[in-house]
Structure formats: C-alpha cells, structure tokens
Amino acid sequence: MVNETAGLLVGIELNSDVSQISYYDRKAKEAVSVPTKAGTNLYAFPTRLLKTEDGWHFGFEVEYFGSKKKGIPIRNLLEKAETGVSVTIRGVTYGPDDLLAAFLEGALGLLGLPDPVRSIACVSVTSRRMSGSLAHVIRKALRKIGFEDSACALPGPGESFFYYSYSQSPELWARGVMLLECGEENLRCLRLIENRARKPYAVTLEKIGEAALPQTSEERDLAFSRAAAEWTRGVRCSSIYITGNGFKADWAHRSVEVLRNAAEHVFTGENLFAKGACWAAVAKMERRSMSGRFFDGPDRVRVTLGIDVADRGKTGLLPLIRAGENWYNMEDRCEILLNGRTGLLFTAIPEEREKHTNIRMDLPGLPERPDRATRLLIVVRMSDRDHARITVEDLGFGELFPATHKKWIKDVVLPEPGV
Amino acid sequence: MNGYLLSRTGTTEHPYYAKSVSVNLYSVEELLYFCWKDPALIEADIMNLSLTGWLAEEFGLGGVSRTMERALSANAGTSAFILPLFREMGYLDGPELSAYMRKLERLEHGSAATRLRMTGDALARNRRYGAAVSMYQEAANSAGGERPDMRRQIYCNLGAVLMQLLEYDEAVAAYEKAYRISKSPRALRGLLYALRVSKPKDQYLFRVSEIGVRESILREIEEKVVPLETAEIPLPDDPAAALSVIRREYHREAGV
Numbered sequence: 012m013v014n015e016t017a018g019l020l021v022g023i024e025l026n027s028d029v030s031q032i033s034y035y036d037r038k039a040k041e042a043v044s045v046p047t048k049a050g051t052n053l054y055a056f057p058t059r060l061l062k063t064e065d066g067w068h069f070g071f072e073v074e075y076f077g078s079k080k081k082g083i084p085i086r087n088l089l090e091k092a093e094t095g096v097s098v099t100i101r102g103v104t105y106g107p108d109d110l111l112a113a114f115l116e117g118a119l120g121l122l123g124l125p126d127p128v129r130s131i132a133c134v135s136v137t138s139r140r141m142s143g144s145l146a147h148v149i150r151k152a153l154r155k156i157g158f159e160d161s162a163c164a165l166p167g168p169g170e171s172f173f174y175y176s177y178s179q180s181p182e183l184w185a186r187g188v189m190l191l192e193c194g195e196e197n198l199r200c201l202r203l204i205e206n207r208a209r210k211p212y213a214v215t216l217e218k219i220g221e222a223a224l225p226q227t228s229e230e231r232d233l234a235f236s237r238a239a240a241e242w243t244r245g246v247r248c249s250s251i252y253i254t255g256n257g258f259k260a261d262w263a264h265r266s267v268e269v270l271r272n273a274a275e276h277v278f279t280g281e282n283l284f285a286k287g288a289c290w291a292a293v294a295k296m297e298r299r300s301m302s303g304r305f306f307d308g309p310d311r312v313r314v315t316l317g318i319d320v321a322d323r324g325k326t327g328l329l330p331l332i333r334a335g336e337n338w339y340n341m342e343d344r345c346e347i348l349l350n351g352r353t354g355l356l357f358t359a360i361p362e363e364r365e366k367h368t369n370i371r372m373d374l375p376g377l378p379e380r381p382d383r384a385t386r387l388l389i390v391v392r393m394s395d396r397d398h399a400r401i402t403v404e405d406l407g408f409g410e411l412f413p414a415t416h417k418k419w420i421k422d423v424v425l426p427e428p429g430v
Numbered sequence: 431m432n433g434y435l436l437s438r439t440g441t442t443e444h445p446y447y448a449k450s451v452s453v454n455l456y457s458v459e460e461l462l463y464f465c466w467k468d469p470a471l472i473e474a475d476i477m478n479l480s481l482t483g484w485l486a487e488e489f490g491l492g493g494v495s496r497t498m499e500r501a502l503s504a505n506a507g508t509s510a511f512i513l514p515l516f517r518e519m520g521y522l523d524g525p526e527l528s529a530y531m532r533k534l535e536r537l538e539h540g541s542a543a544t545r546l547r548m549t550g551d552a553l554a555r556n557r558r559y560g561a562a563v564s565m566y567q568e569a570a571n572s573a574g575g576e577r578p579d580m581r582r583q584i585y586c587n588l589g590a591v592l593m594q595l596l597e598y599d600e601a602v603a604a605y606e607k608a609y610r611i612s613k614s615p616r617a618l619r620g621l622l623y624a625l626r627v628s629k630p631k632d633q634y635l636f637r638v639s640e641i642g643v644r645e646s647i648l649r650e651i652e653e654k655v656v657p658l659e660t661a662e663i664p665l666p667d668d669p670a671a672a673l674s675v676i677r678r679e680y681h682r683e684a685g686v
Contacts, residue, residue, distance in 0.1 A: 320436040324520025329436060348435040348459055355434075383435060383463055383521075409441070409456040411463065 013045075013122045018132040020296060022289025023118055024171070024282075025138040025149070027089050029055035030070075031285035032118050035293050042178070042286035042293075045121050047071060054282055056121075060085040060114050062100045069117030088114055089140050092148035111152035119156075128157035135164035135292035137171040137284055143395070146339035164288070164295050165340050169201075169216040170306045171287030176203060176250070177214075177301040178290040183276055184302075187248035190216070191239070191270075193258035198222045198235060200242045206307070211300065213307035228262035236265040243273030253279045310337040312396055313428035315360045316370075318389070320347055331391040332425075334362050338393040346406065349385040353377065355403065361428035372421045377405055384408040399423045435459070435521070442488040448475040451556035458489055462521045465512055468552035469534055470545065472508050485515070494518040509534045543573035547584050550591075559591045560684040566591065570607075582611040589620050595684055598628030609641075618643070622651045 013019065013034055020035040022042060031054050033044045044054045047070060056070030061082045068076050077084045085091075085098055092107040099105070105113075119127040119134070136149050146165045153163045166174065176188045184203075192199040200219040205212045222238035225231050243251075251274040258279060260267070270277045293299055316332040331343040355372040377385065386406040393399045401421045407414030437459055445454035448464060450471055455461045461481075465472050479502070482495040494514050501510040509531065516522055522530055537548055550565030566588035573581045585608035592601035605621035608614075622643065625634045638648065 318434060320434045321520065322436040322438065323518070324523075326433070346437040346440055348437060350433055350435055352433060383459065386437065386441075386457075386459070406441075408463070409445070409460045410453050411460060 013124060016124060016130050019122070019124070019130050020289060020292040021119070021122070021131050021134045022171075022285050022287070022292055023115065023134065023136045024285035024288060025089060025136060025140075026058060027087065027140065028058060030058045030114075030118060031055050031282055032121055033282065033285045033289045034122060035289050042175075042289040044282045044285060047121065054285075056118070058086075058088055058114065060088065060110055060117075062105075062113075067113040067117060069114050072117075085110060089138065089145060093140070093142060093144050095144075107148050108151035108155060111148055112155040115149075115152055116156055131158070131162065133162050133164060133292040133296045134158055135166060135288040135295070137166045137168060137288040137291070139168045139284070141165065141167045141339070143339045143393075146337075147342075150342070160342075164291050165337065166288055166291040167308055167310050167337060168284060169308050170310075170337070171284045171291060172201075172216060172252075173203060173214055173287070173304075173306040173308075174290035174294060174301065175283040175287030176252075177304055178287075178293075179250075181302070183250045185249055186275070187246070189219070189243070189248055189251045189274065191251060191253045191255075191258075193224070193235075193253055193255040195257045196224055198224050198238055198257070200238070202248075205304065210303060212304045214304050215307050224257060232262050232265050235263060236269045239266060239269045239273065243269070246273060248274045250274055250276045250278065252283060253277070254281060254283065305335070308337070310339060310396060312336055312338050312341065312393070312425075313362045314425040315362075316357055316391065316399060316423070316425065317360075318345075318347070318355065318357050320345075321350075328358060328360075331357075331389070332393065332399055334360075334428075338396045341393045342391070344388065344390040346386055346388050348383050348408075349380075349387065350382045355387075355389070357401070357423075359423075359426050361426050363428055368426045370421075370423055372401060372403065372419065374403065374405075374419050376415075376417055378412070378415060380408065380412045384412050386414075394422075397425050399425060439489040439491070444484075444488055446481060446484045450474050450553065450561065451558055453556070458485070458491070458515075458519060459521070461485075462516060462519060465516075466522070466530060468555065469508065469512075469530070469537055470548035470552040471556075472512055474549070477502060477508065477511050491515075491518070507538050509538060541572075541576065543569045543576050543580065543584065546572065547580075547587065550584075550587060554587065554591050554594075557594075559594045562591045563588065563595070578612045579614075582608045582614060582617055585611065586614075586617055586620055589624060593620075593624060595680075598624060602628060615647075619647065619651070622647065623654060626651050626655050 015037065022033045024031045031044060033042045036043045047053050047056045057073060059069065059073040061068045061073040061076050061084050063076055063081045073084045076082060088110055091098070092111055095107060097104050097106050098110060124130045134153060136153070138145060149165060150160065150163065154160070172190055176184050188203045190201045192201070199221045201216050202219050204215050204217050206215070219242045220238065222234060224234055251270050267277070294301060312332060313334050314332065315330050315334045317328040317330040319326060320329045322329070329345060331345065332341050354374050357370040357372065359368040359370055386408055388404040388406050390402045391399055401423060403419045405415045405417045437457065439458045441456040445456045446461065447454055448471070455464060465476060479499065482498045486492040486495040497514045498511050513531070516527065516530070537545060546565050546569035550562045550569060553562035553565060566584055569584045570581070570588065573584055585604045589601045589604035589608060592604055601624045602621065605617060605624050608617035609621050622638070625637055
C-alpha cells in the first residue's frame with residue numbers, strides 16, 4: 012500500500028507473460044516494487060484478463076475465476092495490441108486498447124489508491140516488446156483510464172535499464188554496467204556505453220554478444236561461463252545485472268565465479284525494468300538529470316519539428332516533434348488560425364546543427380476566407396525515428412465560415428542531425 | 431502579425447448566441463473576430479453577464495471575465511469591457527489594436543446618428559437587412575444636425591439594404607434623398623441602378639434626362655443590369671424545396 016496520495020510517480024513493466032508495478036518513494040528516494048499480496052515479495056503478476064458479470068479481473072484473479080469456470084481468460088494482451096485483435100465477450104466487442112485499459116486499471120489498483128488518476132502525476136509504461144504499434148495502443152488505453160498524454164511516459168526497455176542503472180549510487184555504475192539476458196535457450200550480453208565527447212554524455216546500450224545455452228546444468232554452466240569470460244575479458248565493471256528466467260543459481264557455479272571477477276557487483280532480478288520505468292517518470296516530471304547523462308537509444312528523435320505561431324501576442328516556435336523523445340511517444344496536435352497565409356510553413360531543427368530547414372505544406376482547395384477566420388487542426392505522428400506524417404484538417408470558423416473538414420496529408424523525411 | 435495564431439482555448443459544444451445577427455459563437459477567436467469586425471454590435475450582443483460567464487465556464491478565462499464584469503457594473507463603456515479580452519488573448523498586434531481602439535472611441539463618443547449608422551452597417555454586413563433598415567431609419571431621424579456627407583451616407587446605405595430586400599420603390603426614395611443632400615457619384619449610381627431595375631425604361635430615361643447623366647455612367651449601369659436581364663437561371667430539381675430555402679433566407683435577412 013502506498014502512503015502518498017498526490018503527485019505519485021509510477022512505473023509499469025508490461026510483458027507477454029508477467030507484468031510488474033512500482034512507485035517512487037519520495038522519502039526513501041527510491042523506486043519501490045509493489046507486491047501482488049501485502050507482506051510478500053511476489054511482484055510479478057500474469058498479464059491476463061477475465062471478464063465476469065461482476066466486471067474485469069486481472070493477474071492472479073484470472074486463474075481463480077477461470078478455475079471456477081466464471082469466464083475464459085484472455086491471454087496475449089500485448090500480441091493483441093500489436094496486431095489490433097479485438098475480443099468479443101457475451102456479444103460485446105473489446106478492442107485491444109479496451110483490454111489493455113482494463114488490465115492497467117487492475118494493475119494500478121495494486122497501489123491501493125481510491126482515485127489513481129487523480130493521485131498519479133505520471134505513469135510510465137515500459138515493455139521488452141515496445142514498438143510503435145504497441146506504444147500507440149498503450150497510449151490509447153491510458154487515455155481511456157483518464158490519463159492525459161502529458162502524464163504518461165513510454166520508455167523502451169533499453170531506456171528503462173539506463174534509468175535504473177544511473178539512479179543507483181555511482182559505485183554501481185561509475186566503471187560501467189552490463190546486462191545479461193538469460194533465456195531458456197540463449198544468453199545475450201549488452202553494455203551501457205558512454206560517449207564522453209560532449210556534455211551531457213550520451214549513453215547507448217550496445218549488444219556485446221549472444222550465445223546458445225544447452226539444457227543440462229553442467230553444459231549450461233560451461234557455455235554461460237565461457238561466453239561471459241569472453242565478453243568481459245580485460246573488463247572490470249561496476250555492475251552486472253542478470254535477468255530472464257533461464258538463469259538459476261543452483262547450476263551457475265562457474266558462471267557466478269566468472270561474473271564476480273568481471274564486476275564489483277552482480278545482481279539477479281526481474282524488477283529493474285519496472286523500477287527503471289518509474290525512474291523515467293521521475294526524470295520526466297522532476298526534470299532530473301541522470302548524473303549528466305541521457306539515453307541515446309535507437310528510438311530517440313534527433314530533430315525538433317514545429318511551426319512559428321503567435322501565442323497570446325508572442326511569436327515563437329511551437330514544437331510538435333521534440334528532439335530527445337522516443338518517436339513512438341510523439342503524437343502532437345494543435346489548432347491554429349490562418350492570418351495572411353494560405354499554406355503552412357514548418358521548421359525542422361536538427362540537433363547539433365545550426366541551420367534550420369523549412370518544410371512547406373500547400374493546402375489546395377482550402378476556401379478563401381478573411382484573415383483569422385480559418386481554423387486548422389494539425390496532427391503530427393511519427394512512423395519511425397526519421398519519418399513524420401502531418402495531417403491538416405479544415406475546421407472552418409464556426410457558423411461564420413462553415414468547415415469543409417477537408418484533409419491534407421504530408422509525409423516528411425526529417426533532416427539528419429549534425430551533418 | 432502575419433502568420434499563424436495558436437488557439438489554446440479551442441472550441442466548445444456550448445456556444446454563445448449573438449442574438450442580433452442570429453449566430454452561435456463556438457470559440458473565443460470567433461467572439462474576438464465578431465467584436466473586431468463589428469464593434470457596433472458589442473453593446474447589444476456581447477456586453478452582458480452571460481457572456482462573461484460563458485468565457486469563465488467554457489474556456490477557464492475567469493480572471494479576464496471578472497475584469498469585464500467590473501467594467502460592466504461600473505458602466506465604463508464598450509472599450510473598458512472588451513479591450514481586456516483582446517489584450518489577454520493577444521489577438522491583435524500593436525497597430526491593429528490602436529486602430530481598433532480608435533474605432534471603439536468613435537463608436538463610444540460619436541453622435542447617436544453615427545452609432546446607429548455603424549450598427550446598421552454591422553447588421554447589413556451580417557445580412558440582417560430588416561434590422562439594418564430600422565437602424566438606418568433611426569439614424570436618419572436623428573441626423574438633423576449632422577454633416578451632409580454623413581446624412582447622405584446614411585441614405586445611401588439605407589437604399590442599398592432596401593435593394594437587397596427587393597423594396598425597390600423605397601430604395602429609390604432613399605437614394606433620391608441621398609442625391610438631394612449631396613450629388614455624390616455613389617448616390618447617383620445607386621439611384622440610377624434602383625430606377626433601372628425597378629421602373630419601366632421610359633420612366634428611367636425621363637429621370638435620367640432630368641438629372642443630366644453622363645453617357646459613361648449610363649453605360650456602366652447598363653453593364654450591371656444587362657447580365658441580370660439575360661442570365662439563364664436553371665430551374666431547380668425540386669422547385670418547392672428551393673423556394674422554401676429562398677423564403678427562409680429572405681425571412682432571416684428581412685427579420686420577419
């Protein structure tokens with residue numbers, strides 16, 4: 012049960028099989044995992060839903076009600092979200108966003124808050140499966156629950172790992188951090204790399220190697236320890252984190268030995284992504300720097316795209332795409348009035364580049380109206396890190412100049428940064 | 431301030447109704463546009479507590495609406511009421527705001543005839559011709575002491591809206607008065623056009639010879655009238671429905 016009831020910062024890790032939730036404890040200044048049952052250290056709950064006549068049930072409740080044949084459990088929520096699959100229960104069809112909203116509401120219920128939407132300042136959701144389509148559905152689900160976009164963050168898995176690592180004390184990251192993802196059949200090694208060429212330091216998560224793991228304990232330990240020894244040769248880093256359900260301490264004697272030689276601290280655990288997401292919420296809402304570092308992941312946009320507008324008498328750039336955020340987090344809209352213009356002119360500002368690029372968008376077929384009497388809705392969405400789609404709709408000007416609702420679309424390739 | 435104006439307040443589903451021109455306003459920008467283009471209608475349509483309540487409730491503009499309410503209760507006039515909203519929203523740039531303030535001042539400190547004429551103009555721009563006729567007639571009645579060009583302008587405008595209402599005889603009478611006050615080209619052209627479309631040609635030519643009109647002006651009038659006489663207007667598919675639309679539109683414009 013959470014003590015704070017206002018301005019709460021929450022992190023959720025959604026995965027295909029199990030999920031977790033954490034919150035930021037301001038007093039202790041740490042991200043705290045929320046147990047599924049008070050007083051236990053059972054943090055992961057199944058990513059499942061079930062609908063009965065009483066309403067939605069999630070997590071462990073699904074197994075209980077499912078066993079009593081009160082309904083059919085709904086699995087693969089993330090896969091459904093990615094592929095847009097709906098579910099029909101007793102004649103009512105639920106879209107993937109409805110399902111995810113029900114699941115997230117259930118997860119937030121673990122916090123024990125009477126009104127989570129009012130109490131939570133930012134909910135940050137991560138997933139090892141994070142993709143553009145999944146992010147879109149998560150965002151829709153969060154809106155359905157009642158969260159504004161500004162109260163949401165969707166960090167990727169690498170970004171969550173970065174936030175988790177650098178939120179720890181410096182002795183746990185100062186000499187480098189490695190992540191070993193141990194599945195049933197293979198092992199993957201990643202490392203946080205700092206680019207110290209300029210401040211703030213850009214941090215990336217680079218893949219060091221991958222190896223197959225045999226099934227017998229002896230062979231498994233041997234393969235693991237050999238691979239780990241190769242990847243950590245000549246390296247002594249601050250921390251190595253091991254995740255994944257393929258790792259068990261009872262067979263990993265040689266492997267643990269190798270890891271102890273390669274790092275000052277070795278951790279196993281599954282809650283670092285949920286906690287990392289929570290730290291992403293802290294960084295977003297409290298504008299906190301992670302020891303002068305930022306995560307320069309593959310999804311991070313490097314261009315700001317906006318439009319110069321007069322806002323209550325002051326003219327300035329209204330950013331619709333912001334450099335530094337993940338592309339799948341970016342979906343912005345604004346309404347403007349045309350004044351002495353018949354088309355639109357956007358400005359793209361790449362990072363580390365002084366020159367701006369103007370992007371012109373004509374609006375053929377827009378009715379001629381007096382100045383300040385055409386309202387346009389501009390929506391900007393990104394299809395990947397380098398491509399944006401701008402959609403413009405004519406909203407007219409009330410009864411004075413009726414809307415045509417005509418739409419124009421422009422696909423934009425964002426200019427390269429630092430060229 | 432060429433370019434784009436950001437709308438932070440958006441539109442509402444609960445519009446404010448501007449009664450004199452029968453228009454619903456769905457946004458602060460529509461309200462500002464209305465007040466900017468037709469300041470003469472502010473007093474009748476905008477200066478009231480339901481407008482300030484609408485701004486506060488629908489757009490969260492409680493601060494500025496309280497300032498407007500204070501101006502209202504102090505009877506401080508149109509400028510004191512509406513300018514805080516223009517300033518708050520930054521709707522006009524410096525020169526535009528100065529020009530607008532001068533317009534408001536003319537309206538507030540001008541004669542009754544000036545105010546009535548400006549109100550008539552605003553109603554006419556919004557195609558409320560019936561109401562505009564009443565305003566111009568009131569303006570004409572109270573314009574005894576005004577300069578001739580002001581009186582002539584009132585009658586010219588009255589003639590123009592009567593033409594829109596197809597009240598040709600009354601339009602001719604209004605233009606005749608305007609022409610008698612001052613023999614301006616606008617009054618002459620209005621009069622000739624009204625005569626040409628409403629009277630038999632011999633009566634029109636008789637009046638033309640009385641006035642003594644230049645050939646070039648007569649040609650100009652003919653060029654305006656001939657297309658009206660020769661135009662082929664296709665019949666609507668559903669004449670009854672089309673007539674109903676025309677009737678409704680006429681009633682709206684005439685205010686009957």
